[in-house]
Amino acid sequence: MSHSVGQVAGFAGITVRTLHHYDEIGLLAPSERSHAGHRRYSDADLDRLQQILFYRELGFPLDEVATLLDDPDADPRAHLRRQHELLSARITRLQQMVTAVETAMEAKRMGINLTPEEKFEVFGDHDPDQYAEEVERRWGDTEAYAESQRRAASYTKEDWKRLTAELDAIHARMAGLLAAGHAPDSPEAMDVAEEHRLFITARYYGCGHELHTCLGDMYVSDPRFTATYEAVRPGLAVYLRDAIHANAARARVKGDSGAEGAEGAKGA
Template identity: 50%
Template sequence: TETIGAVARLAGVSIRTLHHYDEIGLLTPGGRSDSGYRLYRDHDLERLQQILLLRELGMGLDEVARVLDDPAYDRLEALRQQRTRLDRSRKRMTRLIAAVDAAISAAEEGRTMTPEESLEVFGDFDPSQYEDEVKERWGNTDAYRASARRTKSYTKQDWQKIGADSNEINQAFIALMDHGIPAYSPEAKAVAERHRGHISKWFYQCSPEIHTGLGQMYVADPRFTANIDKAKPGLAQYMSDAIAALWA
């Protein structure tokens, strides 16, 4: 058995967090000392590990409780999925570190980034291929003008941050998909709202109408669908459905 302080240190969480998990019935320690202090047994520690794993996947506490209490929950499969996500994140971080190193070198040498360097943050997705079409379809809109004005001043580090934030949102959607959470669920709609906030923060004020249109475009335009589905097949449809549910 372990005391709450020892468990907090081992798991890298606060004692207050463990108290909260106990209060809401998510993790109730199986023992008590003679003085009434919480004592955590091996099966409690295993459950805590699973809680932290699911939290890392972007789940809220209510959803974590439902998943863990579901007899169909497969801990081994959840670990494998987390391993896959961590590997994807590791590869992405390796690319970003290399890109930051290149930006540092450019700054130290007093030069600006080349077009090739600026595209590193997009991986193998080249947004320039859409430029003429975007101008034709939305060039006269306030949203396009706002986006063009704001992005003109963005640095390579800004684009890297945008890419990292976008990837986090995609991974949150993927986590819900992997656990069979429907696109119309409150959890999926919450991630869809994060998606809208991301666009408003970095590009233009994304109204419900614009957001709905983007969701439709993700599945109507095969190029967008193919690019989004690189992260996970079916992701574009899931995102589109979640956005539609958000504004239904």
């Protein structure tokens, strides 16, 4: 089966002009031509295009992409290994951004007393203030917001570094439980969810179980949060939300049991 240039552009989410350019520079020449001279692309051409777009996404110049794909000594398995290495490096970088993104969504001006150089040292190339207006609009009239502002204003560069490392460790433990096959309502997962809640309470604002479940829901409903958690481990956003909900349910059961025990003692 062969495909027209318009069909291929639609499949790949690129322009017809881009395909023409790839043909002109010899990077992706269509295997066939119609009787009218129109370009027709085979399935093998589509496989090559997928490789081209992958390397372009990673920032490779077109001449380097051509070298990678046209080397007669290249092993397809070696290409896959290289892709894996590049993706792993990107995931590692995204993991480093998770904490900065999450904290920025919860406070108006994270690291308000940091210089631009200090912010870059702590958060890398992620701008922790980019969500400031949205955060103030959504939560500016809440006590939690006011409390987070008071605390954030007092934190130093070293404080932010320590907080980042602490939250990274919590995320890593939750991702490890997901990888090991623990259910989100397992005691282990609920314990890490509780650790997450207590971290927020200790470092930013009082976070009860009801508020914590709202945050968990936001991690899934807001694609920006979802993307950062998925970068740590696929499925982590939903897993963390479910563990948070399970932990809140466990707390309610404990509370009910305590209340029943108190009533029984009073009756006795």
